[in-house]
Amino acid sequence: MSGGSVRIERIRRGAPLQFEVDGVQVTAFEGEHIAAALLVSGRMVLRRSQKLGEPRGLFCGIGLCFECLVQVEGMGTVLACQTPVREGMRVSITGARPTGASP
Amino acid sequence: MKDRRIVVVGGGPAGIAAGLEAALAGAQVTLIEERQDLGGQYYKQMPSGWTVGARSRLDRQYEEGRELIAQLRRSGVEVLTSTLVWSIFQDHTLALTDGTAVWQCPYAKLILATGAGELPVALPGWTLPGVLTGGGAQSLATGQGVLVGRRILLAGVGPFQLRVAAQLIGAGAGIVAILDAANTWSTARSAARALAHWKQVRQALDYFAIVRRAGVRIFRGHLPTRIFGDGRVERVVASRVDDEWRPLPGTEVGFDVDAVCLTFGFVPSVELARLAGCRLDYRPDAGGWFVWHEANQATSVPDVLVAGEAGGVEGAAVALEEGRLAGLEAARQLGFVEGRRYRRRRGEIEQALTRARRPARILRDLTTIRPGLFELITDDTIVCRCEDVRAGDVFAAAKRWEPGLRGVKLWTRAGMGMCQSRICGHLMSGLIARSKRIPIDSVPLDTPRPPVKPVPLAAMAAPRDGGGPVLGAWHERKA
Amino acid sequence: MSTILEAEVVVIGAGAVGNSIAYHLAKRGKAVVIVDRRAPAAEASGANFGLVWVHSKEPWYYMELSLISARLYPPLVAELDIDVELRQDGGLVLCMTDEEYEKGEAMIARQRQSPLFRGRMLSAREVHELQPGITPEIVGASWSPDDGDLNPIAYTLALARACERWGVRILPGTTVTDIERTDGRVTAVMTDRGRIATPIVVNAAGVQAPKIGEMVGHPLPVEPSRGQELITESAPPLLRYPMSGIRQMKTTGQFILGFTDEWVGFDKRTTMAGMTKIAANAVRKVPAVRHLRVIRSWAGLRPMPKDGLPLIGQLREVPGFYVAVGHSGITLSPMYGRALSELICDGTTALPIEPYHPCRFDPEGRIPERRTTEAAAAREEKR
Numbered sequence: 003m004s005g006g007s008v009r010i011e012r013i014r015r016g017a018p019l020q021f022e023v024d025g026v027q028v029t030a031f032e033g034e035h036i037a038a039a040l041l042v043s044g045r046m047v048l049r050r051s052q053k054l055g056e057p058r059g060l061f062c063g064i065g066l067c068f069e070c071l072v073q074v075e076g077m078g079t080v081l082a083c084q085t086p087v088r089e090g091m092r093v094s095i096t097g098a099r100p101t102g103a104s105p
Numbered sequence: 106m107k108d109r110r111i112v113v114v115g116g117g118p119a120g121i122a123a124g125l126e127a128a129l130a131g132a133q134v135t136l137i138e139e140r141q142d143l144g145g146q147y148y149k150q151m152p153s154g155w156t157v158g159a160r161s162r163l164d165r166q167y168e169e170g171r172e173l174i175a176q177l178r179r180s181g182v183e184v185l186t187s188t189l190v191w192s193i194f195q196d197h198t199l200a201l202t203d204g205t206a207v208w209q210c211p212y213a214k215l216i217l218a219t220g221a222g223e224l225p226v227a228l229p230g231w232t233l234p235g236v237l238t239g240g241g242a243q244s245l246a247t248g249q250g251v252l253v254g255r256r257i258l259l260a261g262v263g264p265f266q267l268r269v270a271a272q273l274i275g276a277g278a279g280i281v282a283i284l285d286a287a288n289t290w291s292t293a294r295s296a297a298r299a300l301a302h303w304k305q306v307r308q309a310l311d312y313f314a315i316v317r318r319a320g321v322r323i324f325r326g327h328l329p330t331r332i333f334g335d336g337r338v339e340r341v342v343a344s345r346v347d348d349e350w351r352p353l354p355g356t357e358v359g360f361d362v363d364a365v366c367l368t369f370g371f372v373p374s375v376e377l378a379r380l381a382g383c384r385l386d387y388r389p390d391a392g393g394w395f396v397w398h399e400a401n402q403a404t405s406v407p408d409v410l411v412a413g414e415a416g417g418v419e420g421a422a423v424a425l426e427e428g429r430l431a432g433l434e435a436a437r438q439l440g441f442v443e444g445r446r447y448r449r450r451r452g453e454i455e456q457a458l459t460r461a462r463r464p465a466r467i468l469r470d471l472t473t474i475r476p477g478l479f480e481l482i483t484d485d486t487i488v489c490r491c492e493d494v495r496a497g498d499v500f501a502a503a504k505r506w507e508p509g510l511r512g513v514k515l516w517t518r519a520g521m522g523m524c525q526s527r528i529c530g531h532l533m534s535g536l537i538a539r540s541k542r543i544p545i546d547s548v549p550l551d552t553p554r555p556p557v558k559p560v561p562l563a564a565m566a567a568p569r570d571g572g573g574p575v576l577g578a579w580h581e582r583k584a
Numbered sequence: 585m586s587t588i589l590e591a592e593v594v595v596i597g598a599g600a601v602g603n604s605i606a607y608h609l610a611k612r613g614k615a616v617v618i619v620d621r622r623a624p625a626a627e628a629s630g631a632n633f634g635l636v637w638v639h640s641k642e643p644w645y646y647m648e649l650s651l652i653s654a655r656l657y658p659p660l661v662a663e664l665d666i667d668v669e670l671r672q673d674g675g676l677v678l679c680m681t682d683e684e685y686e687k688g689e690a691m692i693a694r695q696r697q698s699p700l701f702r703g704r705m706l707s708a709r710e711v712h713e714l715q716p717g718i719t720p721e722i723v724g725a726s727w728s729p730d731d732g733d734l735n736p737i738a739y740t741l742a743l744a745r746a747c748e749r750w751g752v753r754i755l756p757g758t759t760v761t762d763i764e765r766t767d768g769r770v771t772a773v774m775t776d777r778g779r780i781a782t783p784i785v786v787n788a789a790g791v792q793a794p795k796i797g798e799m800v801g802h803p804l805p806v807e808p809s810r811g812q813e814l815i816t817e818s819a820p821p822l823l824r825y826p827m828s829g830i831r832q833m834k835t836t837g838q839f840i841l842g843f844t845d846e847w848v849g850f851d852k853r854t855t856m857a858g859m860t861k862i863a864a865n866a867v868r869k870v871p872a873v874r875h876l877r878v879i880r881s882w883a884g885l886r887p888m889p890k891d892g893l894p895l896i897g898q899l900r901e902v903p904g905f906y907v908a909v910g911h912s913g914i915t916l917s918p919m920y921g922r923a924l925s926e927l928i929c930d931g932t933t934a935l936p937i938e939p940y941h942p943c944r945f946d947p948e949g950r951i952p953e954r955r956t957t958e959a960a961a962a963r964e965e966k967r
Contacts, residue, residue, distance in 0.1 A: 006253075006254035006256065006363035006364065007251055007253055007254060007364075008251070008252050008255065009250055009252075010246065010250040010251065010252060010276040010277060011277065012157065013151070013155060013156070013157055013250040014155060014156045014157075015155055015250065016152060016155060032152070032154070033151070033152025033154060033155055034152070034251075037245075038245060038249040038250075038251045041245075042251055046234040046235055046336075046337045047234050047337065048234070051232070051490070051493050052491070052492065052493060052522075053492065053493040054487075056232060056493070057233070057234050057336045057337065058234060058490070059233075059234025059236075060234075060237060060241060060245070060253075061238065061241060061490070061528075062223060062237075062238050062240070062241050063238065063241025063242065063244045063245055064146060064222070064223075064240060064244055065140070066524060067225075067490065067524050067527070067528050068522070068523035068524045068559075069490060071523070078561075084140070086141075086152075
């Protein structure tokens, strides 16, 4: 299902750029962080929670809650809300793996 | 060490003001900001090179921030951005990282202006994608030019969420409704008292007018009680609540939405202060645990001062003045300013501070959280999002041998995840207090553990000697 | 002072050692009370590396004691109702230089004095076949199939819960103020909450054990050794076996990295020097961890006896006063439980605990001089 996130119109943004999300090309603008770019591309679910495998998305938006962890090639796991998107960046939001329960 | 440097941690209103004031007095100042840009959450700036087309009154805050940052740039204050202060291991030394290395930074005086985070409120369904803090949605709009949804429901208390609403509407968002937990009567009573502060009232009225013009309905005395959705938020059920914010049966009302913003207030960021050994104090209307300080912003630890929300949530206007006061005090203690010059300046700041505090007090009345809010949590509601721990498990653990956060942590792993209990800490304290029928401030906190935020091993493995900042330079590190 | 409880045995200390002893005693029908100034797993048992370690423990008879304890683990864990993440498939100590490898070889040769020993040296190639993710820089490793790891917090809490199931009373937040004796024999434990009448006391108080010993005129030669540790965020499974200083948790995929060995009294803070040293060690040996973030550091205090070996047994001049103290409390806890319950209930044990009598440091102690080991001498030097 497509998300309801949209870019606000009256802003002049940075230069357009292309990055890759699980093999799919997505357009974004220089200065945008990964979370914003993913949201407007209709991707609300950024990861699955560790034990229950629940869908999770952007929550605090200011780098405190660690819900928006995504995998970026060459960078490991990063906070999507704090990491600027770059031309050619390869992002994975399916890399998160649920693990077994522990006490 | 004969270092006479003042180090300010945090580049929001309080930190910028502290840095400016101390530099004005002639002190050597280093300001360290974790994020790429200065301004903090209040003066949230757009990425460099971006511009907003039409200006409105709402952009004033952004402009004010830009002006302050420009002043700081001219002031000779050394600024380190994209630099995290991740611990204080010993007296007068901070541990820093830029994500590639770690190094130590000495200080003669330390001003903690670490700000506040948003108060997370847990209720069934709050972990669904599309549920954000109001600040998160606002940040996305003002910092990134992105609206979180097309059919947004706002729920919270007080004027801050009106501001979020006005900003979102101004940006073209569709707001389904605004739920304000405070009832009409208490709002009216506080509003009457607020009339004495025309500037703030006018600002609030501005927001209100925008909301009204957009035809958004405000449901006073309402709280969301459950959020539904398959993989993402789709529907919210709310109820009318009583004065203690407990839902009244038979008053349910439903909303179809694609995003929910929860705006219930702020929690002081005290992690670094705790590592420094600063005494905390607890007051619900200050956001819970905050850094105790004297009238001159001195904390219980020598040479450590606090400014802004970390020392109790009172809003940006107060934070600015506290920052100035802390900057002035630190400079005086180092002998940069004294006598009449000092007294005159201190008098000016204190007057401004008193003025700024009056509306802040009323705002507090308007926004004080009532206990019913945390009773929305059911046994199967997740409270620790990192470790997927449900409230029922916390209740069970609280009955075990060790009361307090540590015991619950050991049993459930709640608070052991990436966010280092920033989100769940106060929720768990609340649950423990509830199950033991004790006041929340008598629930023992857990020992603070460095790093205050996660640090890459590669960086930690690369300690840099003498890699401290170079005075007089402006280092904007790009992440 | 009023008597609040009566017990057949009072165990002081609710760590893994104290809980194991109480559990074994309760299963033998004893009425046991555990007192702790804090709570189960509040100190070293909740702040250690989580190894169940055998092959590099010296001297060889101490390795044997560790091995006996390790073998007591599976049946004990089977009686617990929490998954304690026990793995006992083997473990390694990496050798980064020729010198380290030679030291390893010499250690393995010494351990072979015990017929039970199954450890050996591995070549670099063997290490890479056994354990993925290791730097190509290594020279080799020492290895034994008897080593393993577990979640020490889950284990200690599970033991405490098992104790309660068997009727043990656990009194957290209770500080021992004195040991009451009548005609030399123990008759009660005095606490800040009242008197607990008992003929038998077990001092399993970890780093606080000397303080308890002093109450009967017998300060024990035990000092705190600080061990700092780091934990990272979760990562996909990489390491198959735990190693000394680097292990990956079974359920969460987090790496636990250690450790330091510092003599700084009771200071439990972590330090810049300690953390960077641990991080550098991990990144050097397992380069893939470099992207992982450290989310927390902590330090625990090992109760380190003067000669590095545990103190197990009854004080000769204080009938009713038993001691069960030493580092490696997790590895040795099943053994402590078995040994102390047999000593208390039967007056003797088949476990080989003679070298560890707490009176061995006394001038007229009966432990032969040759038992003082090279490892202990090295430790002395470090101090």
